[in-house]
Amino acid sequence: MLDDQEALDLAADWADISTGLRKDIGQQLFGQWIKPIQLGPFCKETGTLDLYLPTEFSANWVADRFADRLSLAWKIARPDVRHVRILVHPGRRAMPDLRLGEGRRAANDGAAPAQPGDALGMGAEFGAVGGAGIGGAVGLDPSLTFQTFISGTSNVLAANAAQRMAATETPQFAPLYLKGATGQGKTHLLHAIGHAYLSAHPRARIFYCSAERFMVEFVQALRQNQMMEFKGRLRGFDLLLVDDIQFIIGKASAQEELLYTIDALLAEGKRLVFAADRAPQALDGVEQRLLSRLSMGLVADITPADIDLRRSILESRLARFSPHHVPADVIEFLARTINRNVRELVGGLNKLIAYAQLTGQAVSLQLAEEQLTDILSANRRRITIDEIQRTVCQFYRVDRTEMSSKRRARAVVRPRQVAMYLAKVLTPRSYPEIGRKFGGRDHSTVIHAVRLIEDLRTRDSDMDGDVRSLLRQLES
Structure with missing residues (x-):
């Protein structure tokens, strides 16, 4: 068995190797065949590293076309890796073998269930x-x-x-x-x-x-x-x-x-x-x-899962498979950010929990942003502050110039604060950068607006409904 540090080192080496392969063979081939690979056990005595794929077909395909390249890449990254084996993941059932054979009965005719060593049920x-x-x-x-x-x-x-x-x-x-x-x-x-x-x-x-x-x-x-x-x-x-x-x-x-x-x-x-x-x-x-x-x-x-369904999927997955504590703000962050498909969403949660368990760290928003960089960047649509301002103004029926004006009327201030809050949630812009887009306001004004809207969402159902509606419009 590998200790936690060795497992992390292997994972780091695989991340580097994957990056090189993506550049060499292109995103399409990489995404279809290399990305699904999972690291298996590494035997120090024999220098053998196992790489797992989900199906027999994909394992054979990768072995035929990439075995030499993968073996060379691992030997360069880690001299102690002398052999690389490409196998079907033992935790998954291989595709059933359709080949006909005499004297064999179908499983529903009373055949004994597959044993662990029986080619993963291929009989x-x-x-x-x-x-x-x-x-x-x-x-x-x-x-x-x-x-x-x-x-x-x-x-x-x-x-x-x-x-x-x-x-x-x-x-x-x-x-x-x-x-x-x-x-x-x-x-x-x-x-x-x-x-x-x-x-x-x-x-x-x-x-x-x-x-x-x-x-x-x-x-x-x-x-x-x-x-x-x-x-x-x-x-x-x-x-x-x-x-x-x-x-x-x-x-x-x-x-x-x-x-x-x-x-x-x-x-x-x-x-x-x-x-x-x-x-x-x-x-x-x-x-x-x-x-x-x-x-x-x-x-x-x-159709692609909406934000409410993504939340439900994460909560269900967490309840069934993990005793690890995941804060509500992390679930909300994952549901809102990983929106391309459900598989990536669940995979992101699994990766985050596994990393936290292996390193002994608590799951947090910062940890999610640090460890799920690839998934998050692939899912993030570039939403601009201009787009946020335009959408908020249409929603509240105020003139676009009010986003930068000095007017203090409540009918203008509240939409402006909502727009600042959304700018912080949906863009990577800093508080000073957001302030400059709102008529050159100080960063402290933006911080106040963000905290105020966060508080109002917990106490005022109408405000929470407005923000949810705007988030759906901007993320659609």
Whole structure:
């Protein structure tokens, strides 16, 4: 086991290596393949460092293309690292192995659950899940259920439709197509549907995979002359869950097979759910017949989480997974600042808590700003003081010149103070810089305004409502 200091040193070295790789290979490749890497254990005796990736596919892809580069980078950064292994994270379930094998039974037919050393559950036949308990379902993450999914205005349609798809009653729409940007909860809902459907139908046969994995196994079956077995198994499932369907773009033979599978399953009343980062009509390179099937049911949008939903997600995560104390102002800061996707939001909270536990520091606003620099800078939209002044003046119906005027009337002073408060909250400007943008006022005037509005928000619900409304307008 590494002590805390060694773990921090490894993390610091990885941050430097990551920065170099980002410059070398570009942001797109880095974000897709290198960024998900997590540091595993380092054995001093053998000089072996493990790097973890979330799926077998991504681990193989990185190992094929970046193993030498990663090994060299680590040897330069730390001479005691002599070997680098790229593995699937042991805490995650690998994508189910779809390859057909004789004499093996699907998990829901009573196969024994995977043991820790059994290739992370890769022995299940063709991705079938089910059996003695939901927790033993191969390919489904046991933590991704409807109970752990937080609903809000941005995802309520998708969440309700997903629950309907998993219910005992026959759904009124088929298939269900979940559309949303990366990290907004599509995959969570796919897993939740699988768990709920298994709970209602313990003997059900379920197939969950990404379109990317579907492509890999389709090609393997084609090369091994096992297409008949592939088709037969695929069409034998009661529930088909396919993630990231956009990755099937341009694969004509696979598209045709998926089309026939959809038709066969729908004809038998089976249930199908797809997820993608764009609407069916925006899938370039997909033939029209498949587009028609994907959009013939219900296309449910998941839009970016609003501030209230982001708060709820953080509070729920904190209550379930961490005994560590996180002040309310830190939760508010994270919810307000990390607004691109939910995955980054939860990841930021996890990173902050882990750092605090490893170093023995208390979680604070300052610690969050120091340790989450990359995440925060990627999410921050540049809001200017001019934009804040313009929005506040429109909201309170005062002339823009009043932001810099010397008038002391309450109808003018209060909007001016609100604008100063928002300037401090939403921009990196200092008190003197803000003062100069408000008619050359002293920094002490700005400090007074910020403290006053903070106090009023705790005592005056109307003022708190005004500020919340302005924050939503400025951050949208």
